[in-house]
Amino acid sequence: MRKFKITAALLIAVITGMWFHAEAHLLPYDNFFQWRAAFVQYSGMIAVTLMSLTMLLALRLPLIEQFTHGLDKSYRLHKWTGIAAVSTGAVHWLIAIVPKYLVGAGLLERPIKGGGPNNPDSFYALIKPLRGLAEQLGELAFYTLVVLSIVAVVGLIRYKGFKLSHKLMSVAFLVIAFHSAILIKHSYWPYPITYFCLTLIAAGSLAAVYSLLGRIGKSKHYLAKVASFNFSAQNKVVDLQLNVPRWRGHHSGQFAFVQFPGEEPHPFTIASAYSESGNMRFMIKELGDFTSTLKNTLSIGQAVKVEGPYGCFNFSDPDPQLWLAGGIGIAAFKAILEERQSSMNNVKTDLYYCTDTPDELLIDELQQQAVNANVTLTIVDKQEPLLCVETLQQQINYLLTRKIWFCGPVQFSAAIKRDLSKQGYNLAHYHEELFEMR
Secondary structure (H helix, E strand, C coil), rough: HHHCCCCCHHHHHHHHHHHHHHHCCCCCCCCCCHHHHHHHHHHHHHHHHHHHHHHCCCCCCCHHHHHHCCCCHHHHHHHHHHHHHHHHHHHHHHHHHHHHHHHCCCCCCCCCCCCCCCCCCCCCHHHHHHHHHHHHHHHHHHHHHHHHHHHHHCCCHHHHHHHHHHHHHHHHHCCCCCCCHHCHHHHHHHHHHHHHHHHHHHHHHHHHHHHHCCCCCHHHHEEEEEEEEEEECCCCEEEEEEEEECCCCCCCCCEEEECCEEEEEEEEEEECCCCCCEEEEEEECCCHHHHHHHHCCCCCCCEEEEEEEEEECCCCCCEEEEEEEHHHHHHEEEHHHHHHHHHHHCEEEEEEEEEECCCHHHHHHHHHHHHHCCCCCEEEHHHHHHHHHHHHHHCCHHHHCCCEEEEEEHHHHHHHHHHHHHHCCCCCHHHCCCCCCC
């Protein structure tokens, strides 16, 4: 994630430098509307750049996932670049629209507009008639994008509506791409910034079309069948076994999108190591409308679709490790426990499983797997004090040198990270799955 932030900052810095190069006479400007025209261009270019990055981050491409260290990180960045893009777009809109109202109110003198090149055979003469249309459509698309973004961030709609809203965002982006490309200032055309921005606009547009055609994740789609399932009423978890005959494999800690009949795909951690038989296990907690009714809609042999694997929540570090699981977060560690039983991995590892609803069958299974995997397991249930860094320091030797893997509630993780940071722990060694995909 840090690498992406640096890249985005460098990208904006490059655009800023190119913009200054194209606006060589910016500082000597003595007319308000000259400054306004320059900053309308600059804010628009930054906004469309951020929008293009947002579109690219949504593609679930392996290269992008590797660059951001996991699809969960890609989607978190997708969310924040989207918010930044809309915010910058709002600044762009204000710079463009407010002076028009001030002119209408008589508070500013109407600017004298240049006519542009007079050559009727020039390319500019061909696109000049489109500028008015580009302005109108761009403004409407921006309003649409603002409304859709607010709906998506606030989370007032269910997943199906959320997916539809993102399809509409892709359409809005294509309109804004047209608006941005047509309205690049003619005086910029001889400069690199024009071609740099057009390249970014083209990349974002291709990503938008790719999304609208439903191609995202298609290369990772597999047909599967429900092999078995069991519902634990105690902790409200569906233990689901799928058979995915053509599954190409996964690493421990990864997740997949599972699509049940009549539903949209939902992400779940793969709770089993890779098997050539294609058998996969998922532990699905009742957390919402869909997961709460899942147990009533499943049937043996039922056809489902699986997409994946995704995620970089791996355990390859050779240094001593500490695994922290909160509630259903234990699913992220089930696969690695199973894998280590046959890998003879001797990395010193402690696993803490914190649960309000301890299931005896699951705990028995975990204890057996932990012994076979040479992992020290500690169960922290509702009868015990909440797990905290102070307790961990008392029980774990050299805690601050351990590499930590966490999967569980966001608030739990925030508290652990806050207290670790106070003790001088390097949070670059703290790994967690950001499972909020919206």
